[in-house]
């Protein structure tokens with residue numbers, strides 16, 4: 001896939017949320033890269049950036065052939081904190097640049113009242129400086145819905161490249177996806193497998209069987225056919241490898257409609273009510 005500035009972003013991304021720091025994370029990241037993933041998604045709050053960096057080094061692939069994302073945690077919002085937090089992530093990863101740096105969650109009105117927008121704008125301004133300084137190649141948002149995004153779109157010198165949101169059947173986030181498409185912002189899907197919860201769904205199992213694929217393949221394929229880039233996590237080598245094999249089949253229109261019609265479900269927090 002491609003970002004709005006022409007920068008290539010590999011699909012799918014490999015997720016590391018809840019991947020424990022230490023050997024489990026080092027091994028998962030190394031095995032993912034050896035299996036063929038070139039896009040790794042981490043975040044300061046996952047507490048595993050050191051292990052992600054070590055896994056990358058153990059895989060032995062040149063840094064320039066990889067796409068590494070990290071995210072600014074909520075306690076570090078604001079101009080100066082953002083600059084410091086990015087340097088800390090780079091230090092922990094043992095890297096001298098990130099391909100993508102995201103604001104992990106918007107400051108919201110519930111927690112910050114009328115100051116929320118100003119905090120998000122100050123944070124974005126620092127993100128732009130990180131690009132100017134060459135520490136970050138691309139910047140974007142995560143968990144930003146249209147109301148959080150509007151002030152940034154109005155003020156930005158550098159448009160957000162990405163919005164990373166919870167996205168899977170049962171949570172298709174139509175308004176956010178429509179705004180992103182209109183603005184040329186790539187939507188990345190977190191929890192594309194519904195954090196594993198959708199893997200037992202009978203409708204998806206039937207569609208998977210019809211193609212001789214797994215339910216995970218159907219869920220990842222569904223994202224891509226909707227123009228959304230999935231980030232998929234596993235710590236098991238077999239699953240890490242298997243999850244890559246979803247590009248060799250196509251869901252037909254009837255199947256896409258059936259999948260889109262699955263009942264509403266959300267595995268994570270809503271950005272307007274999150275208070276962490």
Ligand SMILES: NC(=O)c1ccc[n+]([C@@H]2O[C@H](COP(=O)([O-])OP(=O)(O)OC[C@H]3O[C@@H](n4cnc5c(N)ncnc54)[C@H](OP(=O)(O)O)[C@@H]3O)[C@@H](O)[C@H]2O)c1
Nearest residue numbers: 015016017041190191192193194195196231232233234235
């Ligand atoms: N920006 C944000 O706020 C945000 C929030 C959440 C996630 N994310 C990012 O998005 C990534 C993906 O989301 P996620 O980790 O929440 O969920 P996910 O990728 O939808 O699902 C991961 C779960 O599914 C299991 N799994 C994976 N492949 C499987 C397979 N083939 N068969 C059976 N089970 C399988 C994994 O177990 P095992 O590991 O045990 O195999 C894990 O429990 C994260 O890792 C993170 O990088 C971002």
